[in-house]
Amino acid sequence: MILSSPGSLALLATAAGVVILYFLRSRSRRVEVSALFLWRGLKADSEARAATFRERIDALLLLQVLLVIFLAVAIAGPALLRTQSRLGSAAIVIDVSASMRASSVDGVRRIDAARAEALRVLAELGATSTAVVAFSEHPVVVLPPTSEASSVRDAIASVEPTWEGDGSPELLKTILRGLERGGFARVFVLSDRAVGLALPRVEQWVADPSENLGIVAFHVREGAEEGTVHAFLRVRNGSPRQEVITATVGDGTVRSSVEITVGAQEEAAAVVRLWPTDALAFTAEIDVADGFSGDDRRYAALGRPVEYRVLWVGDRDRFVEAALRADPAREVLIEHVEEISASSATDVDLVIARNARLPSTISGNILLLHAALEGSLALREPQPVGAVRALLDHPLLAGVDVGALEVPESPGAVLPDGATVLLASRGHPLLVLWTELDREVVALMPDLARTNLPITVDLPLLVRNLLDHFARTSAPIDGDTETAVGSPVDLARRGEPLSIRTPSGIVVDTGRGVRTFVPEAPGIYAVMTRGGTYAVGVNVPVTESGASPAPIEVPPADDPLPEATAPLPLWGALAALALLVLLLEATLYHRLPALWRRR
Amino acid sequence: MTEALIDTEFLERLANLRFIVRGRWKGRLSGVHASRRAGVSLEFADYREYCPGDDLRYVDWNIYGRLDRVLVKSFVHEVDLPVTLLVDCSASMSLGQPSKLRYAGRLCAALSYLGLNGLERVGVYPFAERLLPGIPPRHGMRQMGHVLRLLQGLSAERPTAMDEALAQYVAHSHESGLVFVIGDLLTDRGYEEGISRLRVRGDRVVVVQLLAREELDPALEGSVRITEAESAQHLELDIGRRTLAQYRQRLDAELSRLESFLAGLQIPYFLVPTDAPLEELLYRRFRAQGVLQ
Known part of the structure; x- marks a missing residue:
């Protein structure tokens, strides 16, 4: 037996206090008589004193002392150390990594074979307590130890392979060692990877190998020629014969194929040129019929700047043009025209008009710099204005020091319905935005040449904000554009993420403060940020493509496995006994006077 | 006393009992008991010389013829018997199971019925440290209701002072009669003077001493805090067999002293445990000692 707080046994001293108080308390019976003179002067004999003492040592005192002892020992936290007799208990550890999706030569999926083996093991174990653990990149306790065979069967049936890898060998070692030390008499590992079994209680079932042909590496990079992408491929032939594998690389619009001859149990590499392409995401596929399809297609993303085409109508402004070209996220291409007719085609990302009048038929987003838009915005005579005031906290004004702006005059304007005024002065709108048809329109009313905006640092900030407002374009990215299922993707260095579109087309809002996400399936993930959209190619871990991964050696523990012991807390039982004693004492206390009367 | 003092069946069984008064009685009203005075009744008493003014109807002409003396026959004057029940209501009467006071109440009810049924006047006076308001002796069964309500x-x-209370009764009551003194008579403040006053006045006194069983034979052991019911004085005592023996010895002496005192005054004395049946007292002991017939 152990005590969690032996110091509490000092409370036993209170039992002495109970005894002392008991004897100090007057225990005389009270009797009423008619005449005290009959009793006065009678001599008490020794026999009577002895009887008094015997009477005082009554059950109540013993119960009170017993109560104190029980409580003191209960507070001390006693517990029985008992050896875990879990000889009948077992843990079934099932590999749920992506490779368990593979089929053996006879067409049976590894996971199904593993499930069948697990059920067979369960039947052998009978009614013993069984736990089910699944592991891939991370271990998951599917079912805590239970003796209900039906629950175990349900748990085994619910196990499905993930797209993740096996996880590190250290992880599996930790799992197995932990299970063995946890008192499980038998640990069954069902996997497609051999485990070096130096542990006496660990047994393993290894899935049959499959003949797998897969892409084990896929990268893309821009070629020297503009619009060219070079894709680098490495394929593995897990079959016992030489194979000619046709690999195709594409961006969804353009594709290019190559034939790769790979010897038995060998790997081979190839470079595929893809042209012309300005895409960010690329796919490599091999057309094979093998046991594992997870590595027959791989994804890669490319970080590249994006062309942003601007049509400038009217007077040019070198300050604004410089600010446009300074945007790091876009390669801004500006085309100038003096005027534009209603029938002109405007296949551009943005139309900027300065000191001009745009026809209403123009398509696309519009930035009006002291310019008019037919049917929407008409400018009038300039009016003197003063201090500039921001009416809204809008992303367009992020970082802009509105108070530093100097605008001496601004034309009056008739705004369209639904227009939002962001900046104003003396009731005159200075910066207005609205949405019409399928485009965004932003109008800066005053003539830039008559303000101090071009010579302040607020101009490039405002231009960047305007570009971000008009379009979320593909953003250039640095670092890895490829990752594996189960590996976290760092979002923090690529701007504040807004949402992620998964390969299945589901858009997930990331929420504020999210810096990473862990993809659960292979494919192209589009990450939308405030600075643009970029792609991440997520692939099945390359370790899953191996026909026979390197076995994991699990050495025996350096120290002998201690007997698994578990403390059995006794305080509850003692507290219950104390409660029982308390009830007994209360009952006796109420009954004793009646007993005395009978005597 | 919330329960009924006495039941009708019990009273009906008492109907054939009546009080006995030995010798001539000096009553006030006509009744069934012979008076010391000569009077009008069927029972011949004596002859006496004729005095002018005597009723000539009572001259015994046969004696005059034979002896030539004018003698007048006198008859026993039958008077009623005032029965007064003096009940101790001191705090010590609350002891016992049933309490001595309740037993006394039942006894008084029975005696009242006996008296009223025998055409006597019956009155009840409770007393403690003094005489308490009671019911003076009256005739008739209506008196029974008053008596029962009082009881x-x-x-x-209250505390006890028998001497003072009995003295007040003597001063309060203007006629003698049959007086039952019912109480525990366990007092160190004296009772002799009061009882003697009754006797001296000419009352026929009957003393009924009621004691609880635990007073007669206490079953105490160990440390006991003994409290006097009337004074609230107390003492602590370790009680064993020897202590109890001493107590019984002292109680016996006290009872013997009372008995001797009452015997000296020719006063019938009854020591009654409160667990004794009332019928036994009425039918056997009272009849045995000539209180009832």
Whole structure:
């Protein structure tokens, strides 16, 4: 037996206090008589004193002392150390990594074979307590130890392979060692990877190998020629014969194929040129019929700047043009025209008009710099204005020091319905935005040449904000554009993420403060940020493509496995006994006077 | 006393009992008991010389013819018997199971019925440290209701002073009669003077001493805090067999002293445990000692 707080046994001293108080308390019976003179002067004999003492040592005192002892020992936290007799208990550890999706030569999926083996093991174990653990990149306790065979069967049936890898060998070692030390008499590992079994209680079932042909590496990079992408491929032939594998690389619009001859149990590499392409995401596929399809297609993303085409109508402004070209996220291409007719085609990302009048038929987003838009915005005579005031906290004004702006005059304007005024002065709108048809329109009313905006640092900030407002374009990215299922993707260095579109087309809002996400399936993930959209190619871990991964050696523990012991807390039982004693004492206390009367 | 003092069946069984008064009685009203005075009745008493003014109807002409003396026959004057029940209501009467006061109440009810049924006047006076308001002796069964209500309302919560209380009774009552003194008579303040006053006045006194069983034979052991019911004085005592023997010895002496005192005054004395049946007292012991017939 152990005590969690032996110091509490000092409370036993209170039992002495109970005894002392008991004897100090007057225990005389009270009797009423008619005449005290009959009793006065009678001599008490020794026999009577002895009887008094015997009477005082009554059950109540013993119960009170017993109560104190029980409580003191209960507070001390006693517990029985008992050896875990879990000889009948077992843990079934099932590999749920992506490779368990593979089929053996006879067409049976590894996971199904593993499930069948697990059920067979369960039947052998009978009614013993069984736990089910699944592991891939991370271990998951599917079912805590239970003796209900039906629950175990349900748990085994619910196990499905993930797209993740096996996880590190250290992880599996930790799992197995932990299970063995946890008192499980038998640990069954069902996997497609051999485990070096130096542990006496660990047994393993290894899935049959499959003949797998897969892409084990896929990268893309821009070629020297503009619009060219070079894709680098490495394929593995897990079959016992030489194979000619046709690999195709594409961006969804353009594709290019190559034939790769790979010897038995060998790997081979190839470079595929893809042209012309300005895409960010690329796919490599091999057309094979093998046991594992997870590595027959791989994804890669490319970080590249994006062309942003601007049509400038009217007077040019070198300050604004410089600010446009300074945007790091876009390669801004500006085309100038003096005027534009209603029938002109405007296949551009943005139309900027300065000191001009745009026809209403123009398509696309519009930035009006002291310019008019037919049917929407008409400018009038300039009016003197003063201090500039921001009416809204809008992303367009992020970082802009509105108070530093100097605008001496601004034309009056008739705004369209639904227009939002962001900046104003003396009731005159200075910066207005609205949405019409399928485009965004932003109008800066005053003539830039008559303000101090071009010579302040607020101009490039405002231009960047305007570009971000008009379009979320593909953003250039640095670092890895490829990752594996189960590996976290760092979002923090690529701007504040807004949402992620998964390969299945589901858009997930990331929420504020999210810096990473862990993809659960292979494919192209589009990450939308405030600075643009970029792609991440997520692939099945390359370790899953191996026909026979390197076995994991699990050495025996350096120290002998201690007997698994578990403390059995006794305080509850003692507290219950104390409660029982308390009830007994209360009952006796109420009954004793009646007993005395009978005597 | 919330329960009924006495039941009708019990009273009906008492109907054939009546009080006995030995010798001539000096009553006030006509009744069934012979008076010391000569009077009009069927029972011949004596002859006496004729005095002018005597009723000539009572001259015994046969004696005059034979002896030539004018003698007048006198008859026993039959008077009623005032029965007064003096009930101790001191705090000590609350002891016992049933309490001594309740037993006294039942006894008084029975005696009242006996008296009223025998055409006597019956009165009840409770007393403690003094004489308490009671019911003076009257005739008739209506008196029974008054008596029962009085008895029902008695409570034992006062100290005892028998001498003073009996003296007040003597001063209060102007006629002698049959007086039952009912109480525990366990007092160190004296009772002799009061009882003697009754006897001296000419009352026929009957003393009924009621004691609880635990007073006669206490079953105490160990440390006991003994409290006097009337004074609230107490003492602590370790009680064993020897202590109890001493107590019984002392109680016996006290009872013997009372008995001797009453015997000296020719006063019938009854020591009654409160667990004894009332019928036994009435039918056997009272009849044995000539109180009832």
